[in-house]
């Protein structure tokens with residue numbers, strides 16, 4: 001049976017095993033197998049319309065299920081399917097069928113802006129504290145900047161831990177780690193970590209020893225009376241693309257060797273493994289996990305061991321190359337929130353008094369907020 005319509009939907013055909021939908025936008029024909037279709041029924045008897053949770057018993061659907069007919073419902077927005085041996089019809093919003101037209105998991109079409117020092121210094125991504133606190137529009141501006149550039153500044157933040165914490169909580173709740181939730185500290189040896197000292201710390205990401213490294217990190221320097229201590233930020237994705245283009249073999253090594261890292265002390269022994277350059281299933285950049293201080297001992301076969309040090313050297317040379325380093329002093333009023341899966345941070349040695357507060361946020365909660373704000 002073939003039926004013609006006047007919307008985005010061209011024709012509907014109930015073939016032997018599939019519902020065939022022909023689109024009018026030139027994208028051709030999509031075929032939906034009946035078992036899949038029944039499993040994704042959008043009628044209230046099969047799906048909780050408030051929560052979008054599946055209510056159909058997937059496992060009791062006959063694998064050879066057949067459709068008798070498919071029609072466009074009166075609203076012009078949904079397709080209704082009549083099944084053989086079932087009393088109730090199934091319905092599907094056309095928008096849903098369109099969204100599911102291609103097989104495979106969804107691809108992200110977000111294009112991010114990768115940067116070198118001279119591409120970012122004169123156009124720092126920033127918003128004001130008032131904007132972010134005033135409503136969702138300002139918050140969205142900030143979150144989109146972080147998503148696109150890997151960091152976003154908030155200017156004019158009151159230099160108090162309360163105001164800083166409130167800013168982080170605009171996005172989501174704060175992550176608890178061995179360092180606590182919201183942290184507020186001066187140089188001291190409260191933790192077995194160089195972050196709590198005044199020494200120079202080279203570019204790194206935090207939590208390489210965590211199976212789910214903190215997704216984002218926020219810094220606000222509440223007090224500074226001293227010299228030195230400038231911060232450096234490096235777009236790890238930009239550096240990774242540089243390596244991909246310059247030296248494919250090093251890129252291969254850095255994306256495939258899983259490097260163990262550990263945090264040992266303070267009554268814990270955290271340990272995890274990540275490639276320095278992590279790729280997703282489509283080969284797109286996913287996560288930089290690099291902290292040479294926290295790398296745990298491990299050995300590779302001789303040849304791979306050589307390749308590893310060669311790749312590591314190139315990575316180290318590029319992240320320490322001024323061409324890739326955005327540099328500025330953290331000062332009261334200016335909050336920086338950055339993607340800890342992308343942007344590396346570093347700090348020069350300093351003398352004097354410096355009080356830093358901040359927080360970690362989870363990757364998933366930030367991305368959830370981004371999706372909600374985009375709706």
Ligand SMILES: C[N+](C)(C)CCCC[C@H](N)C(=O)O
Pocket residue numbers: 179183193194195196205206207208291294
């Ligand atoms: C952020 N905060 C100051 C609390 C801790 C910093 C820890 C830095 C550590 N080497 C790591 O990679 O996690």
Ligand SMILES: O=C(O)CCC(=O)C(=O)O
Pocket residue numbers: 195201206219231345346347356
């Ligand atoms: O003190 C800073 O600015 C940053 C310290 C640091 O590298 C860290 O917390 O991971």
